[in-house]
Amino acid sequence: MLSRVVAIAYPGVATFGLGVTAEVFGKATDGLPRFRYQVAGTRRGEMRTDTGMRFRADAGLDAVASADLAIMVCWREREPPPPALLRALRATVAGGGRVMSHCTGAFVLAAAGLLDGRRATTHWMDAPDLARRYPAVRVEPDVLYIDEGPVLTSAGCAAGIDLCLHVIRAEFGAQAANALARRMVVPPHRDGGQSQYRQDMAPVPAGPARPVATVTDWMLEHLQDPLTVSMLAQRASMSPRTFARQFLASTGTTPHAWLLAQRLLRAQALLEDDGIGVEQVARRCGLSPPALRRHFGRRFGSNPAAYRKTFHGP
DNA sequence: CCAGCAATCCGCCAAT
DNA sequence: TAATTGGCGGATTGCT
Numbered sequence: 564m565l566s567r568v569v570a571i572a573y574p575g576v577a578t579f580g581l582g583v584t585a586e587v588f589g590k591a592t593d594g595l596p597r598f599r600y601q602v603a604g605t606r607r608g609e610m611r612t613d614t615g616m617r618f619r620a621d622a623g624l625d626a627v628a629s630a631d632l633a634i635m636v637c638w639r640e641r642e643p644p645p646p647a648l649l650r651a652l653r654a655t656v657a658g659g660g661r662v663m664s665h666c667t668g669a670f671v672l673a674a675a676g677l678l679d680g681r682r683a684t685t686h687w688m689d690a691p692d693l694a695r696r697y698p699a700v701r702v703e704p705d706v707l708y709i710d711e712g713p714v715l716t717s718a719g720c721a722a723g724i725d726l727c728l729h730v731i732r733a734e735f736g737a738q739a740a741n742a743l744a745r746r747m748v749v750p751p752h753r754d755g756g757q758s759q760y761r762q763d764m765a766p767v768p769a770g771p772a773r774p775v776a777t778v779t780d781w782m783l784e785h786l787q788d789p790l791t792v793s794m795l796a797q798r799a800s801m802s803p804r805t806f807a808r809q810f811l812a813s814t815g816t817t818p819h820a821w822l823l824a825q826r827l828l829r830a831q832a833l834l835e836d837d838g839i840g841v842e843q844v845a846r847r848c849g850l851s852p853p854a855l856r857r858h859f860g861r862r863f864g865s866n867p868a869a870y871r872k873t874f875h876g877p
Numbered sequence: 878c879c880a881g882c883a884a885t886c887c888g889c890c891a892a893t
Numbered sequence: 894t895a896a897t898t899g900g901c902g903g904a905t906t907g908c909t
Contacts, residue, residue: 792885802899807886819885819906854908 635668665723737831
């Protein structure tokens with residue numbers, strides 16, 4: 564059970580990253596239990612964040628070791644982390660807890676040996692450096708986050724939001740995660756990797772391209788209907804080829820992959836409501852029951868019936 | 878699980 | 894000339 568959440572702070576900690584953890588785990592949210600959220604400092608006394616804000620941590624590193632979830636928010640990756648911090652993080656995992664990193668926090672987890680043999684990610688700018696310095700880590704530069712059981716890593720700071728939502732979704736369900744996303748006014752699930760945010764890739768249109776956003780809005784209203792790419796292209800008054808390209812540029816995925824992801828998200832939410840059979844759930848997401856089961860298994864490593872059971876007793 | 882068929886995706890290229 | 898469009902073919906993926 565996820566209850567004790569501890570964010571790790573140090574002199575120069577990222578204000579934004581720390582704020583994300585506080586926003587997700589430090590406030591009461593409908594549909595979620597109240598977490599015991601603390602900020603643990605690498606040292607006592609007053610510190611300053613990277614933007615100069617003054618703060619004082621609630622607790623010391625001993626709180627990290629006993630956390631259900633310890634969050635390492637960024638790091639000045641050139642600096643060796645203090646041994647006491649590495650020990651605390653190892654103790655978290657050894658004690659059955661999980662550790663999560665945002666951005667360059669992955670360098671600290673790597674230094675603690677927690678990423679050896681595991682898949683991990685970090686900010687795309689730092690990924691080559693991470694791979695070079697820790698050859699035992701399987702670095703994947705082009706994803707927003709990676710969940711490797713007890714060890715979770717995410718890309719640039721804002722991807723920390725995606726990872727936090729992922730943790731909430733896995734633990735408390737899609738409805739709770741969606742409610743939280745609504746409160747924070749962020750998309751409940753961003754698809755596609757971080758390459759869409761790289762400078763050296765295709766020029767990113769300023770803001771989500773309107774014509775595509777209009778179509779995705781419409782798609783969300785019509786998930787239960789059969790939707791084809793050529794149909795969607797027509798709605799956007801583009802050729803299928805151009806539509807596919809524009810779609811990729813503004814969402815980071817292809818139309819079909821995006822559609823499937825949204826359908827599965829809806830399926831999760833519907834399964835959390837009791838009373839509708841799996842057949843009806845499938846219908847309302849525009850999938851046949853076999854298709855729902857197959858994709859559900861592929862994406863979540865589970866099946867609809869089992870997923871429902873985890874939210875309602877046997 | 879497989880087969881056969883349809884839709885999708887993506888690199889390439891010619892046309893704007 | 895540079896950038897965008899959209900059609901084509903073949904590999905892949907999905908559906909029944």
